[in-house]
Amino acid sequence: MKNKKFENRKKTIEELYNSLKDEVLTAPKRVIKRGVTPCLFGKGGTCCRICNMGPCQVVEGVEDLKGICGASSATVTARNFARMVVGGASAHSDHGRDIALAFYETVHGDSQFEVRDKRKLRVIAHALGIDPSLSEKDILYKIAEIALECFGQMEGELAFGHRAPQPLQEKWRKYGVFPRGVDKEIVELLHRTSTGIDQDYKKILLAAARCSLADGWGGSMIASELQDFLLGNPQPIKAKVNIGLSVIKPDMINVAVHGHDPLLADALSIAASDPEIIAEAQKVGAKGINLAGVCCTGNEVLMRKGIPVAGSFLQQEVVIATGAIEVIVVDIQCIMQNIVEIAKNFHTEVITTNDRAMLEGATHIPFDHKKPLDSAKEILKRAIARYPLRDPNKVRIPDNTIDVIAGFSTEAIMYMLGGRFRASFKPLNENVINGKILGVAAIVGCDNYRVDESLQVEIAKELIANNVLVLTTGCSAIAMGVAGLLSPEAIELAGPGLREVLEAIGAPPVLHMGSCVDNSRILIATTEIVHTGGLGDDIYQLPAVGAAPEWMSEKAISIGMYFVSSGVQVVFGPDFPTEKSKEVTDFLFYEIENYFGGSWRIARNANEFVNIMMDRINQQRIKLGIDKPKPRILYDMAMRRALEEPKYITPFHGLGCFGWRLKTEKLDKAA
Structure with missing residues (x-):
């Protein structure tokens, strides 16, 4: 299953790249030209x-090989790591x-x-x-x-x-990392890592933890929750992925x-069905408008509307x-800035829509949130005029698409497990x-x-074969889809225990939970698993890993850091941005576990x-x-009579479908 799908995909991509002229530089060609080994420092x-005395x-x-100012390897590495966290947190949070x-x-x-969707209105109100x-x-209101x-608050x-689980909140308070306001944490971390400010690497890394939490439990979570209100809470939906005739259609305007902005894509999907637009398309000989997703915008419209996804970041x-x-x-x-150069070889027009993300040589049409249509x-x-x-x-256009099931929001998973009135983990x-x-x-x-694109798929296959349920988001989710792991047929690859459970609820072994901001859904899911009972009272105790x-x-x-700071062990690869500092790496890989229960690891294959x-x-x-x-x-x-009748009184700690769960604490204890 895996070999055939990935060989077909690789062949397709190679053929499309080969169709370009030799002088057209693409990302893979640039990797080859730059060599396989980046600067080790x-x-x-x-x-x-x-500062301008360096680079050091x-x-x-x-x-003799400290910075000119005397900055140690640990200080420099911690600053660089923290600035990566703040860059990622700012991206997600500005989106939010x-x-x-x-x-x-x-x-x-x-x-x-x-x-459009108010089903969890009172759940979010309670939160x-x-x-x-x-x-x-x-x-x-x-x-x-x-x-x-949440963005501007100062204290x-x-x-x-x-x-978050109460024990985790207490740890955040104890170590001073409970985020205050999103913007405050981002600005403070940038200031802290500027020239001559914080030079205690542990303090810098804890500040990075706080900033990342402002992303995961702040900017990203706000984005996911409010997008669900505006666009609908994702539910399992069948669709297609990969570059192929079912995704890119020769007789339509593509x-x-x-x-990463689903509001724009949603507006385009509505406008594409407008009779006026369809009539305009037919005038130039097309049957209509066809949308195809790429990267996380693709994930957002895939899981809500079933709009097919052509590819991930790598395939743009x-x-x-x-x-x-x-x-x-x-x-x-x-x-990628290079898509403008690729488009010059075809009739394709590149259109930017956000003032933060301009491309030289592209057409800019500002997207107005007040008048999206x-x-x-x-x-x-403009697309019609290009046809x-x-x-x-x-x-x-190759004929190489794959059927997938996407759209497993936290609520959807709970519904599948427990039904409408007993939705639960x-x-x-x-x-x-x-x-x-x-x-x-979570992958x-x-x-x-620079990485073999089958790596994520091989990991997922091994995990599900070992009876581990896999959750996926972002470009990883698209890779899983192309490999066939998002379809119910992939249940054949699961171990016997996992297969039995999946057959009962009708789910694939890898659950597509959305785009990269939707990693916040995994935070909520793990929290709800904790609150459901039987697996400890904090996230770090769960048999879970990322x-x-x-x-x-x-x-x-930033995503990895907010999971580590929430108690999850996270494995990155094939490299890690602190490897040249043993002190910083040891703190992030081992000592930080004493703070939050989570830690980093690195793997090469x-x-x-x-x-x-x-x-x-x-463990x-x-x-x-x-x-x-x-x-x-x-x-x-006698034992049965000792079990009390459950009562409908407990609000969901997380995001339950209808906001209330059966109170079954004594029943659970007796069982």
């Missing part, structure tokens, strides 16, 4: 360039701020958007400390107000941080949406090289306790031209990843005392 974190290449333990502004405008009637007995309109305040504690050049894309619309993050129609009309310019001799917890499922692993993050095998972006570092991840899961099972099969207990009538 920069790669290992010991190059300091924050620092060697650990060598007095845009969503919060759009949400505020929408609930105040100042936008063409609407609040933010809003009186759930208020009217629906008043709750929406207060959510909009608090969401915006106190970030509201969504109170969703518009690729690339980046190749999508254009099909010769059948009229317009590629980009918003923010992970956009107007912006979308203007873009689609007659398409050169049929340059069109190369309880069946999952029970099957982890009884050993049918050994644990849960997330980017893909990288991995980013092909990380590329600063955002991945699939076997190393799987061994580290399985070791963590098995946590031993600590919980669930590493051995439990004897079955047959209840007599």
Whole structure:
């Protein structure tokens, strides 16, 4: 299964790259030209360039090779690592701020958007400390107000941080890392790591932890939750992925949406169905408008509307090289400047839509949150005008698409496990306790031209074969989809215990949970698993682990840090940005576990990843005392009478589908 799918994919990509002229430089060609070994000082974190006396290449333990100011290897490496965290946190959080502004405008009637999905309105109200007995309109106003305040607040504690398990919150308070306001943590960390400020590497790394938490439990979580209100809470949906005829259609006007802003892509999907736009498309000989996703914008529209995804970050050049894309619309993050050069070889127009993300040589059409359909129609009309310019001799669309099931939001998983009125992680917890499922692993993050693209897939296959349920987001999710792991048929690859559970609920062994900001869904899921009971009282106790095998972006570092600071062990590869400083690496890999229960690890290949991840899961099972099969207990009538009837009184700690769960603490204790 794996070999055939990946060989077909590799062959397709190679053929499309080969169709370009030799003088056209692509990302893979640049990797070859630059050589296989990057600068070891920069790669290992010991190059300091924050002032004009440097850059200083620092060697650990060598007095003469400290920075000119005397900065040690640990100080330099901690600063560089922290600045990667702050870069990633700022990207996710600026995205979250845009969503919060759009949400505020929408609930105040100042936008063409609407609040489409209110099913978890009172759950979010409860999480933010809003009186759930208020009217629906008043709750929406207060959510909009608090969401915006989270960015600018100067003191106190970030509201969504109170969703974390109580023992974890106490650790954050004890070590001074409970985030205050999103912007405050980002600005303070940048200041702290400037010339001549904080030079205690442990203090710098703890400040980086606080900044990352402001991302995971702040900016990213705000983005995910408010996007669910505006666009709908994702539910399992069947769709297609990969570059192929079912994704890119030769008889339609093809518009690729690339980046991370789902509001733009949603508006384009609505406008594409407008009779006026369809009529305009038919006038130039096309049947209509076809949207194809790329990267995380693709994930967002895939899991909500079933719009197919052509590729991940790695495939953005190749999508254009099909010769059948009229317009590629980009918003923010992970956009290669080189796509403009690739587009020059075809009729494709590159359109930027966000003032933060401009490309020289592209057309800029600002996306107006207040009038999204107007912006979308203007873009689609430009795409229609490009269609007659398409050169049929340059069109190369392979027939190589894969069926997937995507859209497993936290609520959707709980619904599948427990049904409408008993939505809960309880069946999952029970099957982890009884050993049918050994644990849960998240494989997330980017893909990288310097890494074999099958690495993530090989790790996932080994984990599910060992009865580990896999969650995935971002570009990793697209790779899983292309490999066939997001389809129910992949259940054949699962171990017998995991397979039994998946067959009962009808789910694939790898669950697509969304884009990179949606890693916050995994935080909520792990919290809800803790609150469900039976697996400890804090996230670090869970038989759970995370991995980013092909990380590329600063955002991945921020994501990894907020998971570590929330109690999860996270494995990165094939390298790590602090490797040239033993002190910093030892702190992040070992000492930090004494603070939060989570830690970093590094792996170079699939076997190393799987061994580290399985070791963590098995260690946590031993600590919980669930590493051995439990004897079955047959209840007599006296034991049954001792069980109290459950009562519908407990609000969900997390995000339950309807906001209330059965109170079963005494029943659970007796069982």
